[in-house]
Amino acid sequence: MGENPDVSIIVSTYNRAEVLRGALERMLAQEAEGITYEVIAVDNNSPDNTRRVIESMIGLGHENLKYVFEPRQGVSYGRNTGMSNARAPIFAFTDDDVRVSPDWVATIKRTFDARPEVDFLGGKVLPMHGVAMPEWLTRKQWAPLAIVDYGDTPFYVDSGNMLCLVGANLAFRRKAVEALGPFATDVQRVKGGIGSLEDVELQVRAWKVGGKGLYVPELITFAEVSEERLVKRYHRRWHTGHGHFYAIMRLEEFERSGRRPLFEVPAHLYKQALLDACAWAMHICMGRTTEAFEFESKLRFFRGFFRKRRKDFLAGRSKSSARELLEFARSLAHRKGTPRARAAG
Numbered sequence: 001m002g003e004n005p006d007v008s009i010i011v012s013t014y015n016r017a018e019v020l021r022g023a024l025e026r027m028l029a030q031e032a033e034g035i036t037y038e039v040i041a042v043d044n045n046s047p048d049n050t051r052r053v054i055e056s057m058i059g060l061g062h063e064n065l066k067y068v069f070e071p072r073q074g075v076s077y078g079r080n081t082g083m084s085n086a087r088a089p090i091f092a093f094t095d096d097d098v099r100v101s102p103d104w105v106a107t108i109k110r111t112f113d114a115r116p117e118v119d120f121l122g123g124k125v126l127p128m129h130g131v132a133m134p135e136w137l138t139r140k141q142w143a144p145l146a147i148v149d150y151g152d153t154p155f156y157v158d159s160g161n162m163l164c165l166v167g168a169n170l171a172f173r174r175k176a177v178e179a180l181g182p183f184a185t186d187v188q189r190v191k192g193g194i195g196s197l198e199d200v201e202l203q204v205r206a207w208k209v210g211g212k213g214l215y216v217p218e219l220i221t222f223a224e225v226s227e228e229r230l231v232k233r234y235h236r237r238w239h240t241g242h243g244h245f246y247a248i249m250r251l252e253e254f255e256r257s258g259r260r261p262l263f264e265v266p267a268h269l270y271k272q273a274l275l276d277a278c279a280w281a282m283h284i285c286m287g288r289t290t291e292a293f294e295f296e297s298k299l300r301f302f303r304g305f306f307r308k309r310r311k312d313f314l315a316g317r318s319k320s321s322a323r324e325l326l327e328f329a330r331s332l333a334h335r336k337g338t339p340r341a342r343a344a345g
Helices: 017-028 050-059 075-085 104-114 174-180 198-208 232-249 267-285 289-314 321-337 339-344
Strands: 007-013 037-043 065-069 090-094 098-100 120-127 155-157 170-173 213-223
Touching: 007 017, 007 075, 007 104, 017 037, 017 050, 017 098, 037 050, 037 075, 050 065, 065 075, 075 090, 075 198, 090 104, 090 174, 104 120, 104 170, 104 213, 170 174, 174 198, 198 232, 232 289, 267 289, 289 321
Parallel strands: 007 037, 007 090, 037 065, 120 213
Antiparallel strands: 090 170, 098 213, 120 170, 155 213
8 A cells, every 4th residue: 555644544343334335435435635545444343244345345446445353342442453553643533324524534634734733633423414303302412422513613622621522523643642542441332332431531631631632613524313313212321321431430520529429429419410300300390301301311321320330339348338328427427517517507
């Protein structure tokens, strides 16, 4: 393939041979404006015809398409293997059910060239044309669809504006990833798992060391929204999974609490869950089902977070749930009985 390309597109795929071909065709038909690029398709141990699809396209003369096999299950394993096989100074990530715009590669390269201060960038992920959204699925509920539209004005994402860009439309400089390390494997999506945080975790690590990202509105991809994602059952599962992965991440800003945590769940989450439960009940009573589902989703997040933290807290300990509740109650009583607490009262 000659000299190293300008951009390496990396897509990790699992068991989606029926949609993969369309995704690869869009990646390989870029209006690259003289920019060279390669496409690394990582087969994440798919049991279907994934390998045959990729190799058949290579056989059609797409010399810049490369097949790589990764037996360890998980999107982070797939992306990390893709990066280890990539040759370009820019890594561009997307998904196997996404269609990139014709100028996707050119926009990524042009933006990085014009913004030397930026370590990573991302843009819009819009639903494909013809997707009919149910009435309850408002923009506030787009996260489980991996749909993103932050508007038409570019802005930085950094420690002062921690707004995450998604892996269906995300690009990093190679040198930034080499300094940060690969995608984390403990918060990754595995097979049909949902609600994962591998993209978020990498960006948080970048922000902690002063890294800077950029939202680029003209950088656009289109996501296939399957029917299963348009039902509330899927969204309930996603928010529960999201809470589970947040419990694993232990974000510093998220963990701060002025009181002793119960089962290592920060006190502010219990308070928020109570408020969300009250709001959910109120909207149900008023027949506002769309608004009620928004608060139900937040409660599902808390459920996933609580279950994971409680499970980890009790694992390998002689302490029981009843014992932890008793000690927590005692700590509250002691806190109320301190001179400072009485004076505040």
